[in-house]
Amino acid sequence: DTAFPAVHWVMMGLNPTGSFTPADEAYTMGFEGREAKKEGDMRLLKERAKELGPGGIAKLYMDKLSGTFADGAGGYHSELSLSRDYGILWKYVYGTHRDYILLLTQLFYLASLFMSLYIVINFIKKDISPEAFVIMLFVLGSFFFQMIWEAGTIYSIGIYPYVFALCVLGLNAKKEGEARKEENDDVRKPGFRYGNKSGFFISAAGFIALIAVHLRYPRESVIVSVDQFLFQANDPIALSDGMEIKQSFVSDKDFSIISLKARNFEGQFNDSVYEVSLKDGNGDLIKTNEIYGKDMTDYEFTTMDFENVPGVTDYEISIKKISGENDLIFLYYDTGHTDVYPKGKMTGITGSDTADLTFEVYDKEEPGE
Incomplete structure (x- = not known):
């Protein structure tokens, strides 16, 4: 990323989605040198701004704010789900049964927004602490930044601590306001003192209902290796x-699917054919499948049927080209800084000891199995 000028992410922020796209990344990478990249990105930025116009830019900015900050979970379940074991904890935090955690995060985020709104109301009334004012400026600046930058749900996580701080300040301000009201009112309105309790019971009832629905209608479970x-x-x-x-x-788990991700610049016109083999730790062949380049979607996982062998825990994936004039770039991670999958190793096209293929190994269990 150090070769990419800052204007690249501003340019990317004006594409139709306002978020990351492989096409924008490939566009910037197509220029040699930082200055050439900067000039190319600036040219495309001006073209997009002119095409959108003020009204289109304003609408896109609102869509980006919604896409970035509407999810109270911050997209953690898709961006931060890398693990070593993929056990029961991973299943309920990141996997197919993460509904309960997501519900709690959404409720907490919603409560934080309401309390933050209370702070804003106090700000309008000029009844706000200096701490809350500084945090409000920071959050507001973050909103403006995400309007012009590449948008993404994961980017909202950075401001959550400040939103939660506003929530705490809002709760304190609310309690102080209630205390002042009690001093001025001889009689409190019936039911007001039970507002917090009723909110708790409503939330608890919703959570119990979610569990009941889950037990009544079990969903597909994915066992990840x-x-x-x-x-x-x-x-x-x-x-x-x-x-x-x-x-x-x-x-050491049963699996039935292996997925690979690749770059396919020719799309449906890619005539390449690859042989993908699964072997055990001794090099004995278990099964072979073929991948056709025309069926590989750029930057998307392609699944293949491969089953584990009972008693075998060590495996190897082998990929070779069989025919075709075009090629695929099977994606992998090789920065030289960290080993993202220490239980295995990729060899063949790099000399790195920490390179790993981008791949998935898992099994699907239908409800009732």
């Missing part, structure tokens, strides 16, 4: 004729 979804490398290498990628991995 590997979910190495990260990819980053300087000048990623296409898998061409005579080349082979090998990725070892460990699984």
Whole structure:
């Protein structure tokens, strides 16, 4: 990213979604040198701004704010789900049964927004503490920043501590206001003192209802062995004729699906064919599948049927090109800084000891199984 000028993310923030797209990244990477990238991004930025016009930019900015800050979970379940074991805790925090955690985060976020609104009302009334004023400025600045920058739900996590701080200040201000009201009123309105309790019981009832629905209508469960979804490398290498990628991995769970992610610049016109093999730790072949380049969606996982062998825990994925003039770039993570999947290793196209293929290994259980 150090070769990318800051204007790249502003330019990306004016695309139709206002968020990351592989096309924008490829566009900037297509220029040699930082200055050339800056000029190219600035040119595209001006074109997009002119095409949108003031009204279009304003609407896009509102959509970006909604997409970034509307989710009280901050997109953690899709961005921060990398794990080593994928056990029961992962299943209920990140996996198919994360509904309870998501509900709690949404309720907490909603309460924080209401208390923050209370602070804003006090600000209008000029009854606000200096601490709350400073935090409000920070949050407001974050909103403006996300309007012009590349948008993404994950970026909202950075301001949550400040929103929660506003929530606490709002609660304190609310209590102080109630105390002053009690001093001025001889009689409190019936039911007012039970407002907080009723809110608690309503929330608890909703949570219990969610559990009841889950028990009544069980959903599909995904048993994950590997979910190495990260990819980053300087000048990623296409898998061409005579080349082979090998990725070892460990699984003590049953699995039935292996997924790979690739760059496909030719789309449906890609004529390449690849052989994907699964072997055990001794190199004995378990099964072979074929991947057709035309069926690989750019930057998307493609699934294949592969089943584990009972008693075997060490496996290896092998990818070779069979035919075709076009190539695919099977994505992998190789920055030299960290090993994102220490239980396995990718070999064949890089000399790094910490490189790992971008791949998934999992099994699906239908309800009732």
